[in-house]
Amino acid sequence: MNITKLALNNSRMTYVLVALIISLGLMVYADFPSREDPLIRINKAMIITQFPGLPPEKVEKLITQKIEEKLRELGDIEFINSTSKTGQSVITISAYQHIGDLNKLWDDVRRKLTQSKSSLPKGVLGPLFKDDFGDVSIFTAALTGKNWSMSVLREHARDIRDRLYTLNGIKRVTLHGLQKEQVFIEGSASVIESNSIDLGELVRSVKDQNSIIPSGSILTNARQITVQTSGKFDSKASLNELEIPANNGGILPLKDYLTVRTGYNEPSTELAYFNGKPAIVIAASMQSGRNILQLGPQLKQLLNQLDEELPVGMQLQIATFQADVVDKSIGNVKESLYQTLFIVLAIVILSLGLSEGLIVGITVPLTILATLLVMFFIDIDLQFISLASLIIALGMLVDNAIVITENIHLRLHSGQHRVQAALHACKELALPLLTSTLTTVLAFAPILMAKTTAGEYTRSLAQVVSISLLISWFISLTIVPLLAVHFIKDSKQKKTFFLLGFYQSFVRKVLNHPKKFLGLITSIFAFSLYVLSLVPVEMFAVSSRSEVLVYVDLPAGYNVNQTKKATNTLTSWLKDKQENPHVDYISSYIGNGGPRFFLSIIPNEPAPNNAFMIVKTKSAADALIMQKNIREFAARELAHTNVRTELISRGTVPPGVVQLRFVGSDAEVLFKLSKQAQAALSSIPGAIHVRNSWENRTKRYQITIDQAKARRAGVTYQAIANALQSTFTGIEITQIRRNDTLIPVVIKMKHNTVSAINNANPLDLVKVYLANSNSEYVLLSQIASMESVAEFGTIVRRNMEKTITVEGKHLSFKAPQLQAAWDKKIASIYEHLPAGYRIELGGELEGFKNSAGTLFVTLPLFLGLILCILVSQFNSFRKTTIVAFTIPLAFSGGFIGLYLTGANFDFIGGLGFISLAGIIINNAIVLIDKIGDEQSQGKNKLAAIESACINRLRPILITTLTTVLALIPLMTMDESLFYSMASVIIFGMSLGTVMTLGAVPALYSLLLPSTKKSPH
Missing domain, CATH: 1.20.1640.10 (Multidrug efflux transporter AcrB transmembrane domain)
Incomplete structure (x- = not known):
């Protein structure tokens, strides 16, 4: 047709x-769905399982390994990465990217987790499955309140969450930094002993009293009325009034001998701060297909309204607001689009x-x-x-x-x-x-x-x-x-192009000396390959956002309070406007990674010794300044804390990070190898942020029970465990309901030695008193001994193999340079690696390799299809060869362009070369097609070449000019993501077109016959 x-x-x-x-x-x-980044599927999920107090090695064997074995039965899971710490197992699973129905896989995972529960230790908490790993928050807002308790803040945060759900387009609202409220029943061991209080009877009394029991029903003439007996506690006061039995037969009011107080879980599992103030951070994600630029104003109006409705002293402050970022980002690109449109129109009008x-x-x-x-x-x-x-x-x-x-x-x-x-x-x-x-x-x-x-x-x-x-x-x-x-x-009158005379002379010289010209452009290509070797390589360029990401890592074994202390030190300095006028605000998440507010940022796994901070500056340039300043301050004031600073990048691994994974079966061998590699990396001048995923060894106190003495004393293992747990964290015995919130009631004993245990000499733990079966009190030291044991604070596995990852980056080196320097220093490790152990490449280089690998694995297929189209078009292998020859000519311009513009050879730049290959051959196609037309009209080969080149010069130059100049606005944007791609295409098209205008006539004159042959 x-x-x-x-x-x-x-x-x-x-x-x-x-x-x-x-x-x-x-x-x-006018109503197009808009967002900052493409909506991509994050094929990861997290499984968290807890067993308080269980050592990492036992967490690995009794929990992590059991769950991993079940998950491995699912063939659609590519990676299972696990971290076992004291009392906690965190497993991150990654599905293959090609999986179609991810929800079905997550349902299969849930079934496997249900099956695994029977093989887990009694008393384990979880496993908790989190499949919202990829949700990106469109805003985060900090709820703070001077002189307001965390429980009151929590109630207001929940009200805000409910109000946000009324907004059409909100997918999920999460609260971060919530501290779990608890009611503590506390008393000293001496009081318990002197009043002969039976702790077991106390626990039973509290549980029995705090219950709701159905008591039948009354049948009347008209109706049946249910009778319910309730003795439930609804406040601290009702607990205080509880009467408890003593072993001497008396009844004691609880408040006279024990203290009832409200507090929060000790130690806290996660904390959130905004500008140094305790906060609850509220975050929300958006439903797919929605326009954030339309939702944003409605959301901001609602947040402002909610802030105005809060009590005096309470404040709701916006920390991150994606609609503003998208508005600016999309606005900048639209401005570049309009500039490009103007440039293209101006060129074609002026040219045609x-x-x-x-x-x-x-x-x-x-x-x-x-x-x-x-x-x-x-x-x-x-x-x-x-x-x-x-x-x-x-x-x-x-x-x-x-x-x-x-x-x-x-x-x-x-x-x-x-x-x-x-x-x-x-x-x-x-x-x-x-x-x-x-x-x-x-x-x-x-x-x-x-x-x-x-x-x-x-x-x-x-x-x-x-x-x-x-x-x-x-x-x-x-x-x-x-x-x-x-x-x-x-x-x-026929239009004359001002370059026709010059180009006609150029073509004639090329046709007279085709081999010399081809030798010249081959030399240029060889030179460009040398230039390419000078171009730095990275996965993705940093974005133009103005946040600095700060990771605060204390040694393994440190608690949340110590992490909070280090974070507060850094926050206090950042808040000093004289020292840091560039800083707008600081958000801190201690013990947890907080919400995912940017696509490529993967939140930290829960850990008491880790914190994550977002330092918002006034501009991207200020962020670069603050990154350096924070690093220098941390080196001075937080010498024993690993403080890492990163700018936001669109890659999942920050630019410049090198990693090596040591994989094997024996933890001691792996740890020794990793420490050698870590020391080698640290010894490179300029290396920073060097660490390993197993962190450091930690200290554990192992209590050994003399079974014979324990039997004679009438003390059970359960009594010992209860006594120790009640001394430190307490034992949950029941719950109080406040509105729709269940608050744990925890019994916790005070010992005179607790202060010494926590602060000075943990070996004093043996002075803890235990109650035997006759309610007599026995010193723990009478039936047990204790010794200090060194253990791994963290055990990491990858696909069910023990794996230690060592990583770092450099102040000036890119990842390939740093990796090369590191490999030289650990050459002996490679040479003498024990049998059964291996070293795997990770970090940015692995990401680049994998992404480029999957990109180029299909490239031969599509190159083959392109060749088929060209052969079909020309019915000639020689003409197809001429077209293909123009691709490296354009590449040489792209290589030189990267070097001259100072761009890095990144993933987007690689896409630029693929794009360039498809663009540049168009010039050769129209030239060769026109030469064939001229020959079909009876012209000899050289005359046909000259005529076709002159005839096609103007459209080729105009299209090249529009392509090149159209990319200048994209190249000069604040956002640097497409800087390398624009550099590649601009210089590749410019130099490639010039060389193509000579290479096609030269090759055609050498490869094609003088007269058109019949296909028969």
Whole structure:
């Protein structure tokens, strides 16, 4: 079917189609789902299981390993990473990226966890399955209150959560920094002993009294009335009034001998602070398909209203607000898009003249609006990647329209009728332009097939570019000829291009000395390879956001209070406006990683010795300054704390981080190897943030019971465990209900030696008193001994193998440089690695390798398809070879461009080279196609080459110029994500086009016969 003829014969319908595209496109654009980053699926989930007091080694064997064995039965799980610490197992599972129904897999995981419970120790808490790992918070707000208790703050936080759920578009609201309220029943061991109070009887009395018991029902004439007996406690006061039995037969009021107080779980499991004030942080995620730019104002209005309704002294402050970030980010990209649109229109009008320039120019916004319509219907959101993709496509999508318009103009100049000129021009160029369009689309196709997070993140780049190019081809064969027939001006005088004379002379010299010219461009390519070796490599560039991420890691074994002390020291300094005028606010999460407020940030696993801080500065430049200042302050004031600072990056591993994983069966061997590697990395001048995933050895006190003495004393193991637990953390015996909240009641004994135990000499623990079966008190030291035992504070496994990861980064080196220096220092470890042990590469280099690997694994397939299209188009292997030869010419320009602009060779830059390959061959395709046409008209080979080159020079240079200049706004944006890609395409197209204009005639003259041969 001839779509050009159809469009011309039904011109009114074609204009209606144009009007529909414009009107519907503008309507969709006004209400387009928007977000900062592409919506990608995070295929990770977390399983948390707790058993307070259980050593890491036993947590690994009794909990972690049992759960891992069940999970391993599921074939769709790629990685199982586990961390076993004292009293806690954290398992992170990662599904294969190609899994279709992730929810089904998570349901299977839940079933396996249910099955595993029977094999776990009695008294274990969990396992708790968290499949909301990938939810990104669209805002975080800190609820603080001077002189308000945490329990009151919690009630208000829950009210705020309920109000937020009334807002259409909110998916999930989470609260962070909640401290669990508890009621403590406390008393000294001496009081218990002197009054002969039976602790067991006390516990039973509290449990029996705090119960709701059905007591039957009363049957009346009209109805049946239920009778219920309730003795439940509803306050601290009701506990105080409880009468407890003593062994001497008396009844004692609890308040006279024991103290009842309210407090919070000791030690706290997680804390949150905002600008140094205790806070509850409220975070919410957004439903998919929603427009954050529309939801944002409603959300901010509600948050301001909620803040105004709070009691005096209580405040709700916004910490992060994604709508503002998206508005700024999308606004910047839109501004660049408008600048690019203006540049493209200006170039085509100046190059082609007003009438032809406007015809080509109209196709640009028309193609964009049509692309937006398709994006809307196939659920591609308006986000940074998709908008930047439109900018990249803008310079390319005028190519088809320019070539068609130029050809129609030449035919009109030769005297053809307008309609015939349009029909013949489109018939001649439809297939070559489709070929060049499809080759470009296929060049982007590997991005669509990449089965990694990075590939999924950049997928909309390939989708948007491919959609826009295919639409531009269709518009060029329908709307462009229609507009040309009606509006292109007659030209009695052929336009002369000012570079034609120079280029004609250049082509003749190339044809006279083709081998010399080919030798020259080969030398340029070889030089560019050397230049490439000087270009730094990284996965993703840092973003332009103004936050500094601070990770505060104390040695393993430190509690939350010590972590809080270190964090407060850093916060106090950061709050000093004279020292740090760049800082806006500080959010701190102690013992937990807080909410995920940016796509690539993976929250810390729960750990009492870790904290995570977000330092918001006034600008990205200020963030860079504060990153350095924080690092220097920590080195001075927090010498025994590992403080790591990072800027926000779009990669899951921060830029520059190197990692090696030591894998094997024996923990001691692994730890020794990792410590050697850690020392080697630390010895490199400029190395920072060096650490290993098993941290350090910790101290545990092992109590050994003399069974014979324990039996003679009438003391059971349970009594010993209860006595020790009640001394430190307390034993939960019942719960008090306050509204919809259950508050644990914990009995906790005070011993004179507790202070010494906690602060000075833990060996005093043996002075704890125990009650035997006759309610007589026995010293623990009479039946037990205690010794100090060193153990691993953290045990990490990867796919059920013990694994220690050593990592670090450098003040100036990129990851490849640092890894090379590190490998030299640990060469002996590689050489003498014990049998059964291995070292695996991790960090940024592994991420780059995996992402590039999945990207390039499908590249041969699509290159093969491109070659098939070219062979089908030309029916010639030699012509296809000439087209393929232009790709390295463009690459040489890209290599040099990276070096000259100071860009890094990152993942996006790699995509730039793939894009470049698809773009540059279009020039060769139209040149070779035109040479064939000239030869078919009877011209000899050299004359045909010269004529075709001169004929195609202007459209090639115009399309190159539009592609190059259209990328300048993207290159100069504050956001540096596409800086490398823009550098590659700008320099690759510029140098590649110049060399292609000489290489194609040179190769054609050498490889193709002088006369066209018959296919028979």
